[in-house]
Amino acid sequence: MIKIQVALDVIEPDRAVSIAEEAVAGGADWIEAGTPLIKSAGMEIIRKLRETFPDNIILADMKTMDVGAAEVEMAAKSGADVVTILAAAEDVVITQALMSAEKYGARVMVDLISVPDPVTRAKEVEALGVDLVNVHVGIDAQMTGESPIDKLKKLVSETGMEIAVAGGLTPETAHEAVLTGADIVVVGSYIINSDNVRQSAANVRKAVDSNEKITLKKKSAEEEMVEIFNRVSTSNISDAMHRKGAMQGISSKIPGKKIVGKAVTVRSFGGDWAKPVEAIDISGPGDIIVIYNGNRDIAMWGGLATQTAVSRKLEGVVIDGAVRDFDEVQKMNFPVFAANIVPNAGDPKGLGEINVEIVCGNQTVHPGDYIIGDDSGVVVVPKERAYEIARRSEEVWKHEKRLFEEIKNGKTLAGALDLLKWETQK
Ligand SMILES: O=C(CO)[C@H](O)[C@H](O)COP(=O)(O)O
Numbered sequence: 001m002i003k004i005q006v007a008l009d010v011i012e013p014d015r016a017v018s019i020a021e022e023a024v025a026g027g028a029d030w031i032e033a034g035t036p037l038i039k040s041a042g043m044e045i046i047r048k049l050r051e052t053f054p055d056n057i058i059l060a061d062m063k064t065m066d067v068g069a070a071e072v073e074m075a076a077k078s079g080a081d082v083v084t085i086l087a088a089a090e091d092v093v094i095t096q097a098l099m100s101a102e103k104y105g106a107r108v109m110v111d112l113i114s115v116p117d118p119v120t121r122a123k124e125v126e127a128l129g130v131d132l133v134n135v136h137v138g139i140d141a142q143m144t145g146e147s148p149i150d151k152l153k154k155l156v157s158e159t160g161m162e163i164a165v166a167g168g169l170t171p172e173t174a175h176e177a178v179l180t181g182a183d184i185v186v187v188g189s190y191i192i193n194s195d196n197v198r199q200s201a202a203n204v205r206k207a208v209d210s211n212e213k214i215t216l217k218k219k220s221a222e223e224e225m226v227e228i229f230n231r232v233s234t235s236n237i238s239d240a241m242h243r244k245g246a247m248q249g250i251s252s253k254i255p256g257k258k259i260v261g262k263a264v265t266v267r268s269f270g271g272d273w274a275k276p277v278e279a280i281d282i283s284g285p286g287d288i289i290v291i292y293n294g295n296r297d298i299a300m301w302g303g304l305a306t307q308t309a310v311s312r313k314l315e316g317v318v319i320d321g322a323v324r325d326f327d328e329v330q331k332m333n334f335p336v337f338a339a340n341i342v343p344n345a346g347d348p349k350g351l352g353e354i355n356v357e358i359v360c361g362n363q364t365v366h367p368g369d370y371i372i373g374d375d376s377g378v379v380v381v382p383k384e385r386a387y388e389i390a391r392r393s394e395e396v397w398k399h400e401k402r403l404f405e406e407i408k409n410g411k412t413l414a415g416a417l418d419l420l421k422w423e424t425q426k
Contacts, residue, residue: 026201050079247361271346
């Protein structure tokens with residue numbers, strides 16, 4: 001039977017145990033103490049998992065790079081059945097780990113994460129006596145779109161070892177991994193960041209046990225990104241950007257509106273509305289006009305500009321400045337994010353430029369950057385990092401959904417996050 005290894009990549013031990021209980025109830029069988037959890041709780045979490053799950057395989061994701069024998073010994077003595085050693089470690093580290101594993105009744109799983117040539121390295125470690133490898137794309141690499149399935153395809157016909165696969169797996173990609181030859185599917189975020197862990201684990205179990213081919217609708221990176229940005233909030237995105245990217249002093253003037261699109265930038269001055277309005281003519285569906293006007297008391301956008309933008313199916317407008325004719329704008333229900341609402345406007349003198357670097361709400365915006373706006377405000381995502389930020393935002397969104405469930409089920413936020421333990425001592 002295909003084994004499902006739930007990867008407990010959380011830092012709070014109590015949360016880890018309760019997530020594991022739900023995951024096992026849903027069909028997971030191997031329980032991994034994730035690397036962050038081990039770094040947070042040490043071998044205590046291995047002992048706790050061993051005691052709580054006497055009949056399940058417990059894996060310590062030590063990602064050992066040195067002192068193989070001692071690290072395997074400490075994990076095995078604490079109750080681990082399997083210990084991970086990095087394939088990038090020296091051969092001697094792996095052989096030492098193997099000897100310790102034999103001595104203490106554990107197995108070694110060699111993790112091929114970040115190894116440039118995983119097939120060659122897998123053959124090398126197999127020759128050392130390893131019988132279990134993990135084809136693995138780490139969390140940071142996943143955020144750039146890397147998938148473990150391609151690596152698995154290259155490896156599966158080259159070795160007789162038992163093969164685990166890890167790296168952002170979902171039921172669909174776990175099923176694909178099994179069809180490709182994986183013996184163990186390692187699933188972290190899809191299960192542990194779910195607001196229904198048991199159901200998510202059951203979804204993976206159903207998928208890996210199913211014989212029918214699940215056709216994966218391959219989305220382009222752009223489609224996937226826009227879908228994610230439409231799902232997450234500007235708060236999730238700001239968190240994913242380490243609290244960066246949020247515009248200051250600019251808010252939604254039409255409540256309940258969400259915008260996701262690419263920036264058409266405009267620099268104009270003192271209410272001059274020529275360039276902002278001309279920018280509409282070179283914009284289309286999905287575009288967001290982002291305007292620096294430098295004056296928050298004279299409007300350079302109003303009802304007529306809005307009607308033109310609606311007719312050209314623009315996504316919205318973001319103004320570091322003022323909007324007027326607000327009664328008309330409201331009737332058109334067009335997403336307007338601005339610093340101010342005033343009755344007076346400037347003149348169309350033509351000062352300024354279109355599609356240049358601007359500063360809007362104290363954030364630098366380049367043409368083509370992604371703009372996301374909602375009732376919390378507006379964030380700018382540099383186009384070069386948009387896919388990575390979208391994926392990271394989705395992880396923040398999933399994590400918060402899970403926390404909402406835990407709080408609804410009786411925990412406090414401070415308790416769920418062990419806040420007192422992690423307050424910055426610096
Ligand atoms: O070891 C890990 C990261 O280094 C994770 O446990 C592994 O990648 C599985 O988690 P996910 O499904 O979220 O990728």
